[in-house]
Amino acid sequence: MPFRAVLRSEWTKLWSVRSTWWCTAIYVVAVGASGWLAAAGTDSSPQAAVAVQTALTGFGVGQLALVVLGVLVVSTEFASGMALVSLTAVPRRTRLLLAKTVVVLTYCLVLTVLLAVVCALAARTLTAVPGGVQPGDPDVVRTLLLQVGAAGLVGVLGVALGAVLRSTAGAVGIAAVLVLVAPPALALAGGDLAARISQGLPALRVGEDAFLAVATPWPVGMSVVAAWAVGVWLLGAVLLERRDV
Amino acid sequence: MIELAGLTKEYGTRIAVDDLTVTVHPGRVTGFLGPNGSGKTTTMRCVLGLARPTSGTATVLGQPYRALADPMRRVGALIDPRALHPGRTAYRHLLALAQSNGLPGARVDEVIELVGLESVADDRVRGFSLGMNQRLGIAAALLGDPDVLLLDEPVNGLDPEGIRWVRELLRDLADEGRTVLVSSHLMSEMEDTADHLVVLGRGRLLADVPMAELLGAHSAVRVRTPQGPTLADALRRAGGRVELEIDGALRVEGLDLTGVGDVAFLADVRLHELSRVTASLEAAYLALTDDDVEYRAVTP
Numbered sequence: 332m333p334f335r336a337v338l339r340s341e342w343t344k345l346w347s348v349r350s351t352w353w354c355t356a357i358y359v360v361a362v363g364a365s366g367w368l369a370a371a372g373t374d375s376s377p378q379a380a381v382a383v384q385t386a387l388t389g390f391g392v393g394q395l396a397l398v399v400l401g402v403l404v405v406s407t408e409f410a411s412g413m414a415l416v417s418l419t420a421v422p423r424r425t426r427l428l429l430a431k432t433v434v435v436l437t438y439c440l441v442l443t444v445l446l447a448v449v450c451a452l453a454a455r456t457l458t459a460v461p462g463g464v465q466p467g468d469p470d471v472v473r474t475l476l477l478q479v480g481a482a483g484l485v486g487v488l489g490v491a492l493g494a495v496l497r498s499t500a501g502a503v504g505i506a507a508v509l510v511l512v513a514p515p516a517l518a519l520a521g522g523d524l525a526a527r528i529s530q531g532l533p534a535l536r537v538g539e540d541a542f543l544a545v546a547t548p549w550p551v552g553m554s555v556v557a558a559w560a561v562g563v564w565l566l567g568a569v570l571l572e573r574r575d576v
Numbered sequence: 577m578i579e580l581a582g583l584t585k586e587y588g589t590r591i592a593v594d595d596l597t598v599t600v601h602p603g604r605v606t607g608f609l610g611p612n613g614s615g616k617t618t619t620m621r622c623v624l625g626l627a628r629p630t631s632g633t634a635t636v637l638g639q640p641y642r643a644l645a646d647p648m649r650r651v652g653a654l655i656d657p658r659a660l661h662p663g664r665t666a667y668r669h670l671l672a673l674a675q676s677n678g679l680p681g682a683r684v685d686e687v688i689e690l691v692g693l694e695s696v697a698d699d700r701v702r703g704f705s706l707g708m709n710q711r712l713g714i715a716a717a718l719l720g721d722p723d724v725l726l727l728d729e730p731v732n733g734l735d736p737e738g739i740r741w742v743r744e745l746l747r748d749l750a751d752e753g754r755t756v757l758v759s760s761h762l763m764s765e766m767e768d769t770a771d772h773l774v775v776l777g778r779g780r781l782l783a784d785v786p787m788a789e790l791l792g793a794h795s796a797v798r799v800r801t802p803q804g805p806t807l808a809d810a811l812r813r814a815g816g817r818v819e820l821e822i823d824g825a826l827r828v829e830g831l832d833l834t835g836v837g838d839v840a841f842l843a844d845v846r847l848h849e850l851s852r853v854t855a856s857l858e859a860a861y862l863a864l865t866d867d868d869v870e871y872r873a874v875t876p
Contacts, residue, residue: 344672411659413659415626416655419655423642575621576627
């Protein structure tokens, strides 16, 4: 049972349910439309990277669709009982979870690359920047790559939460609190401690910035999101191996 | 071959399977019987590595299930026919399963045709009846052309034609030398299908016997005579257990046809009827599980 075979199977599963198409449509519309509107509403910008960052705004909320997709890929297996069949076909459970993760990660990365390019084109076309938005500008490229990386990580976080909680409502709820509600709420609450906690949560990111949260330099922010994704994933893998189905 | 050795599964303080040691052999259909809650499904889950035994072991083809390199080619299983993503079509469901074990896509079409779901293969399973789900589950179990089959209540929800089809399918699979373990609470079904029975009650093994032996042990001789009391005395002296039936005939256990006939001849008794009463599986099963029904309706 080569890993490639399990990957193919999970790819088929991903695209044979409607929720994937819904999440894709919501993500594309949220990111593409808001990006285009944000770029159109910004007449000029001092720097190319800032103009691109503005056009990426839609990723802030749009990424929730990726979290939901990641959760669903695992939680619907348990909600429907399909996990019985899947784990009978692929009894090496961590391998199954890894295949799901790779499939979701690939989906998030490919889709986000396409959308990031669209948003960069919007900024280039609609926002006046001295010297224009050049595709080779290292600041622009870094902003776009960070966006792609952050989107991949929240997808993995979704899969991981699905594996830990097994319940769609529970995992989506916790994910929303972790990435969307708690970081800005704590930032607004004020105080050093609240700000520190806010920085330690996996807030959705737009390019180099935490979305609606206490600002963190991008290496810190990305490390925090990555640590959450990997940490919860490992917990999910251990629980999946140990628990009965 | 499926081997259980001291298999025990506890859920909290409840013992679902209690020290079960059974070997299920290839080449015959083994019926897995027991009242609801007697541990049949839990046992199957342990065999498939879905539940971890509290103690003891379960192996398939000499290995723990989770160690099998290509499980679907070795073992086919149907645990819960409703265990499907409702939004996926039957074809995609089977295709994803086939792909996970590197089985060719053409095999999906074969099993769909085998179970007779061609006309609904591209429908989402949300609208399927229980019988259609059963057929889909059986298709999934057969995908890898496995050596061992475990089917939990596969005829539940099937129409009479479907039940006959499953019965013939199981018989053919066993005749091809495969190991077939099939659970059911439909005892009449088992009587026609199984060669061997494993009977559970409250998680414990009650019987592991050939079907014929179980039925034989609970069969009796029916004898009708105008000299009932004389014959009954003679039969009791010969070691038989005699009961008077409602129509005046005698029901004799512990002696076979020849024995009853000889006793009657020696006692100079005329016989109007001498016949064997084969116990139904239902009766034999009820006798076995009488003390072991976990959920019994209380008769007021």
